[in-house]
Amino acid sequence: MLATGPLFRFLTRSLRLVAQALGVVLLLFLVLESGIAGDPAERALGDRPSLRRLGELRVELGEYERFEASALEVRLSGNPGRVSLVPEENNLRIVGIDGKTLAIWSTESITLAEVPDAWATLSLYDNQRLDARLLNPALGRLPADGLVAALRGTRLVVDSRRAAQAPWAQARPSWQRFLHQTGKLLRFDFGRGLDGQAIGPALRERGLRSLAVAFPAWLLSTVCALSLAILATPRPNSRLDRHLGSAAAGVIAISGVSWVLLLRGWFAADLAWFPVTAWDPPSLHALALPVLIWAFLGTWPDFQVFRTALGEAARQPHTQAARARGLDESTVWRRHVVQSAAATLVAYMVLALPFLVMGSLILEQVFVVPGLGAYLAEAARTADAAILRAITFLLALFYLLSQCLGDWITGRLDPRFHAEELR
């Protein structure tokens, strides 16, 4: 039957995966580009950026379809002393003789609809004029042309003969930007960072460096955690079990940042057992301390999970029945406990795989490893949306795929998983 067959399961899982991936893309769009969390261009350029750079960056980020730094020239003439025109960063402000603002025209994305509203607030005289002309004839076919036509020769109360050059931009609608970004992400086209460097090659290069530290650390921490769990589980509530549990709770409670700094200070500075060298060229000696620290920090959360999984398996009725049949403890453990817990343990280990490529945010900062973790941290500091988006999307994709892989392995190792899923 299709509703219970492997094809149905595969289709359901694939659809779920696509929905989750699209959800991730939408989340990233909302956070990084929609403006909900602040203007990404202004954040990237810091305080009071130049209008030209801001507009250019918005084109790069896909917010603007086109941007002309000096698109319009607005020239004022007429009876002095009535109203003044003040060109600002993003506006043309018309100020009355009493200092009150009579109208503000946004010069970033002027549309014709805004112009009559601005006029309605002004007192008009016969002898005043406001002339506008396009500086870039190429804009003639775009809405700016309409604006010029609307402004040219109109009567406004103005006091000076100042000319203001106004920028003009054509904003891209949000839904178009979302589709554009989604298409680029799905094609793995990550574009360039704020520093102008291509992101794709940087991700590959840095991912491998992170892997060089993360993979041995993961291997070591998994072996240690599994060994400790196998030692502690057969003796529940023993002194060893309690001490290991307390050690795990203590290590996890203190921040990982503190551990990294303390262990580095102790082993590298005080004891001088390990050198503190730059990454280039990386040596086994230089990698040893970050690997050992990572393994130490990774061991304890893994130990808690493995201890729980093995403890659960040891309490299963079939394990108790095996003991009651008189099987020796090592056979019970090998054939019943470990086999029963294998599905959970392997699925948990598979879920850690994406993080190996990701590296560590803290360790890579402290040991100056130019990996993905350091890349992400730097991108977060400079608010480089393109890099943040690329790394997060890839990591989420790896994570979702590893979840599928974990489920598949669990299903192979433990047939009860499918029965549970179908229920």
Add this chain to the structure above:
Amino acid sequence: MKVARTHWARWTLATYGACALLAGLGWLGSSWQKGLNRVEHLPPGAGAWLGTHQLGRDIAAMVAQGAWTAFLIGGLAAGGATLVGALLGMGSGWRPGWLDRFALWLSSAVSAIPGMILILVIAAAMGPGLPALIVAIAAVSWVSVYRLVRAETRRLREEEFVQTALAQGESSIGILVRHLTPHFVPLVLVQFGLGFVGAIQAEAVLSFLGLGAPEYASWGRMIAEAWTWDDLGHGRWWRLMAASLALGGLAISVLTLSRSAARRPGRPL
């Protein structure tokens, strides 16, 4: 309280009390820069209990101020996440429909991104500052509460006492508030504890990466400054140790207290 009967629990309660007291002192002290006239890099001793830092500020005063910041960040982020997760979970689990499908999809999208990475991205998009920190942490932490409360609501919805209340004509909100909420309290308390600890640890990481709240003295910022000023390289261990132990102590005590409160006699489940 049952929690205080064992040695470990008494220690936990005392640690929590000390942190709360420190937080109170940190809040009361209008300016944590009062100790600026002290000698710089003074080791712990009679002059300054926990020593001083590079500008002569009292580390003990900074720890007190950091405790206040930890309670502020942990309380608001975990509280917000717990409230949103619990309300959404109850609504979603009680009446399956578009809200349930949307919330489930949103939670699966959020949980597809590793928590710390998403916190970092949101904090980077919003810029450094306390509101950004709290919003970023809460925006990630609500998912676990939501999933647990949703599953629990769906389970309890089929129970006899809920069906009886429905048959007696009680409104959905009445049933949720009067009959189901007491069952969620243990779950929510444990999740609040986990969220609180996650929040103060995330603050430490974000401060270290330069995305913390620069206007607040926090334990995370103290740890970051210990790194910036190479405290350990110069044998000055006191700032890092004070902040790390305070953070670890509060984390363990909050987790133990939340679990003990959840196991309190008389609670359903």
